[in-house]
Amino acid sequence: MEHRRLGRTGLRVSSLGLGTMTWSRDTDDHEAADQLRDFVEAGGTLLDTSAAYADGGAEELLGTLLGDVVDRDDVVICTKAGVRRTPGGGVVDASRGALLDSLDASLRRLATDRVDLWLATPDPRTPLEETVSALRHAVQAGKARYVGLSNHAGWQVARAATLLEPDPGLAAVEAEYSLLQRGVEREVLPACSTLGVGLLAWSPLGRGVLTGKYRRTIPADSRAASAHLAGFVQPYLTADASGVVDAVVMAASGLDRTPLEVALAWVTSRPGVASAVVGARTAAQLRGALGVGDLRLPPEIVVALDDITTPAAGYPER
Template sequence: MEHRRLGSTGLRVSRLGLGTMTWSRDTDDHEAAEQLRDFVDAGGTLIDTSASYADGGSEQLLGALLGDVVDRDDVLLCTKAGVRRTSAGAAVDASRGALLDSLDASLRRLRTDRVDLWLATPDPRTPLEETVSALRYAVATGRARYVGLSNHAGWQVARVATLLEPEPGLAAVEAEYSLLQRGVEREVLPACEALGAGLLAWSPLGRGVLTGKYRRTIPSDSRAASAHLAGFVQPYLTADASGVVDAVVTAASGLERAPLEVALAWLTGRAGVASAIVGARTAVQLRAALAAEDLELPPEIVSALDEITAPAVGYPEQSGRR
């Protein structure tokens, strides 16, 4: 598997990352172990998790597999903080204390003394300066090697990058990006490219819709049929999305490849994308995604998909483009 520099850092990450959002909830320990083994055998290194996934269950399962299924030093661990569990439910909190407490808990669950990449999620009630102080302290104390943001707006990316200069710097921004969601191209991706941060694309398959599995019905074992994930998929079960899926399926048919391979190849070919995070429920699904590694789309197909899915860009974004 190809490895790429994460922005302007010296860290190199695999072009496909392994997402673990479903681990310990929809993906049991046996399936998770098989996924982890297949991913590393294919040359993958970047594993993405979060303190909020299954209330820490994803990290705990991953930590139990490290050292048993694969060696800790053979992978790069990325986890996220900014949502904490309270008696009233989940609460957004990216304050310094909450972030550092969350990181310490993540390290315990992951059974490691450091993560390779630590990302903060948005909290409109906490000043960015305070969030940055936690990111900087995590690197200074060795808890995290690199730091970044998850799901922030372009202006926030620029502000945090400035606050983190000159050290440790903003290494990465994780954001949703696919043929069904190209909003990051307006400001986030240009900010990342200008400021030296690598983009980690989550849900590169449009929350599973770009696989083509929902073209005629909703499979009973799919995320869209799941009580806790149906709302996650629903926004892309639209007529507009269906047209995009049809285009991907048509391209895939002409290339004699699977639709998900076309969708992944399009995304990993975008400038500024360091890694596409693939979250599979089963090992079989993951192996299908790993099969996209050798696919390079013909320019005419890239151009057609670009045109069909291009996001609307106007004032003021357009005026700042070169």
């Protein structure tokens, strides 16, 4: 698997990242261990998790596997903070205190003294300057090697990068990016490119829709049939999305590859993308993504896919 620099930093990450959103909830410890083992054997290093995944259960499960399945120093751990747990449920909170408390809890669950990359999620009620101060403190305290943002707008990326100059700098932005969601191309990707920030693309398979599994029906064991994930998939089960899926399936047939591989190859080839984070419920599903490294899409297929999925842009982008 290819390894790439994360923006202008010296940190290198695998072109595919292993997402853990389903761990400890839909993915048990045995499947998680198999996923991690297969991922590392394929050359993967980037492990993406969050304090919010399964209320910390994903981090805790990953922590039990470090040192057992893989050596801690052989992987790049990325986790996120910004949702605080309360008796009434999750509350968005990217204030300095909440973020630093969350990081300490993440380190305990992960059974490590530092994370390689720590990302903050948006909080409209907290000034970005305060959120950024927590990111800087985490690096200064040695609890995070690099820091970044998750799901922020282009202007927020630019502002955070400015506030973090010259040290420690903004290393990464994690955002949804796929043939079904290209909104980051309007402002986020240009900001990242100009400022030397690496993009981590989450849900590069269009929340699973680009695999083609939903073309005729909703499989009973799929995310779209899950009580807690159906709403996550539903926005892409549309007529417009169906046309994109048909084009991906046609391209895959012509290349004798799977739609999953074509969709992933498209994302990983985009300028500025350091890694595409793939989440799978089972190890068997993950294996389907691990063989994409050798696929280079022919220019004519890239152009065709670009033409049918280019996001609309107008003032002030154009």
